[in-house]
Amino acid sequence: MSPPFRSIPSPNIWHWPEVYESENRAQDIDGRIPAELQRIAPWDGRTIVDVGCGTGYHLPLFASHAHRVVGVEPHDPLVDAARARVVGLQNVEVVSGSAEALPLDDASADIVHARTAYFFGPGCGPGVSEAMRVLRPGGTLVVVDLDVGASPYGDWMRADLPKYDCAAVESFFAAQGFDLTRVDTRWEFADRATLVEVLGIEFTARTAARAARSIPGLGVDVRYRVHSRRKPVGLERI
Numbered sequence: 001m002s003p004p005f006r007s008i009p010s011p012n013i014w015h016w017p018e019v020y021e022s023e024n025r026a027q028d029i030d031g032r033i034p035a036e037l038q039r040i041a042p043w044d045g046r047t048i049v050d051v052g053c054g055t056g057y058h059l060p061l062f063a064s065h066a067h068r069v070v071g072v073e074p075h076d077p078l079v080d081a082a083r084a085r086v087v088g089l090q091n092v093e094v095v096s097g098s099a100e101a102l103p104l105d106d107a108s109a110d111i112v113h114a115r116t117a118y119f120f121g122p123g124c125g126p127g128v129s130e131a132m133r134v135l136r137p138g139g140t141l142v143v144v145d146l147d148v149g150a151s152p153y154g155d156w157m158r159a160d161l162p163k164y165d166c167a168a169v170e171s172f173f174a175a176q177g178f179d180l181t182r183v184d185t186r187w188e189f190a191d192r193a194t195l196v197e198v199l200g201i202e203f204t205a206r207t208a209a210r211a212a213r214s215i216p217g218l219g220v221d222v223r224y225r226v227h228s229r230r231k232p233v234g235l236e237r238i
Contacts, residue, residue: 012201013054014075023198024057028185033144033224034061036183037113040228041140046110049134051099051127052117056082062113063089070109074098099127104134111135115144119227121169128176128229135231143173143227147182150223156211160204170225178227188219195220 013020028034037043044065050058053071055078062069063086071086071094073079079096086092097103099118112131118124131141148154149166158164170180189195195218199208 013078016201017055017078017081019197019201021055021057022189022194023201026187026189026194026198027222029188030186032183032185033115033226036181036226037142037144040181040226041111041142043111047108048111048113049102049104049109051102051112051114051119051131053082053094054078054117056085056094058113058115059086059092059094060089063092067091069093070095070104072097072099072102072104099124100130102130102134106133107136109134109136110139112139112141113144114142116146119143120145121172125176132229132231137231137233139231141178141229141231143178143225145225145227147223147225150182152211152214153220153222156203156207159207159210173227176229178229181226181228183224183226185222185224186219187222190218192218 012023043062045067047068047070048062048066049070049072050056050062051072053059053073056071056073059069059071059082069089069092071082071092073082073094074097076096079094082094086094095103099114112135114127118127128141135141146153146157147166148157148161148164148169173180189198195215196208196212199211202208203211
């Protein structure tokens, strides 16, 4: 039986999964984030856990080279959608659970990955501890999140979240022993209507309208932070 957990709502994908799917397709069209993840923690032949996997958008990418992929998601409708996405992929399973109560054994994974899910800074310590529990010695927790300090996307985020403290967030991860890299990406949308629709689920109406007016075409530059922490192998015996 899985341990009890409380789910933290993610309003964009919970309420508008179809629009969020369009957002996923538009993100990082050059594949710079997967390249950085492979540099930090290559998953070839390994077991990778995707925490807050949503509809499972990234699971097939991991499955193409990993030995085993586990998607963990707290919201039942998204669990169902993720399972439907990976039908036929024998090395993938999707389970119901949260970052604070991963339904996985100790030392059972090589990589724990979370992208714009749960690990947003101060307050996510329980999830960090859980990730360290399920990682094997030498395994890596990788957290991918939007860089709120980078223009233009970060400007719009700060307009809606004026109390967000970029320095405090980065200091939290540094104090927890994470390394930090930044990845500049490009989002490209199929058409103007999709771009406007995605902005509408990410920002307040006023900020979304301002963002749309400032984008002349179908693309926008977006920077990410990639925080990574390796689980120690152990003390050397002498």
